[in-house]
Amino acid sequence: MSAPDREFDPDDNFENSREDEAHLPDDGDEASVEALVWQLLLAINPGDEEAALRQFDGYRDAVAAADADEDEDEDDSEPMxxxxxxxxxxxxxxxxxDDTATFIDAVNELAARWNLAIDWGVEDAGDDEFLADTDVPALMATAYDRLREYGYTLWTWDAGPDAHAGWITLSxxxxxxxxxxxxxxxDVRLGSDAF
Incomplete structure (x- = not known):
């Protein structure tokens, strides 16, 4: 496994991104897109470069498979x-x-990477009555608030009207x-402002 061949220091975490926008990809500049994907993977895997490398390899495999598939849907060509x-x-x-239970399970799993437990505001977050009386955006806002207390940010990206998606980074x-x-x-937003 290896990081993208690029002039970026993989540990700079885009500290100079606002001063130098030459790194932003031009249409068809696959190396630039890979460098940005690498930086994003580093951000969503704080402190775990090995996981970022495994996911980067998975991304490259998906790109290679898509390049071999002539019938690929245009929407499937986007990095996300x-x-x-x-x-x-x-x-x-x-x-x-509308899957509140899976959302709670997924965010709990992600937060556990840093030994964090989300306080969902109830004794049993798996309680059927609690799950029926809430929704994913409300739960996302709760998780966002709790994670900020520990220096993390819950993000959501636009996954369309039928889904919610996101990741966690260091604040x-x-x-x-x-x-x-x-x-x-x-298209991303803070988890406090779900799509």
């Missing part, structure tokens, strides 16, 4: 479409719009995510 399965339940979540990387995601064509 290729990343979604690679990061799901590892460093990201993608759940049905200090908020500016980097605001540069990386749009550069990759990913």
């Amino acid at each position: 479409a290729r990343l979604r399965d690679v990061i799901d339940w590892r460093s990201g979540f993608h759940v049905a719009a 200090r990387d908020d500016d980097a995510v605001r540069v990386l995601a749009p550069a990759l064509g990913i």
Whole structure:
């Protein structure tokens, strides 16, 4: 496994992204897109470069498979479409719009990477009555607030009207995510403001 061949230091986490926008991809510049994907994977796997490398390899495999598939849907060519399965339940979540139980399970799983437990405001977050009386955006706002207390940010990206998706980063990387995601064509928001 290896990081993309690029002039970026993989540990800079886009600290200089606002001063130098020459790194943003031009149409068809696959190396630039890969460099941005690598930086995003580093951001959503804080402190775990090995996981980022495994996911980056998965992304490259998805790109290679798509390049071999002449019938590929245009929407499937976007970086997030290729990343979604690679990061799901590892460093990201993608759940049905009304699936509160799976959302809680996914975010709990992601937060556990840093030995964090989300306080959902009830004794049993799996209680059927609690799950029926809430929705994913409300739960996302709760998780966002709890994670901020520990220096993390819950993000959501536009997964369409039938799903909610996102990831968790260190709060200090908020500016980097605001540069990386749009550069990759990913519409993101803070988890406190779900799509």
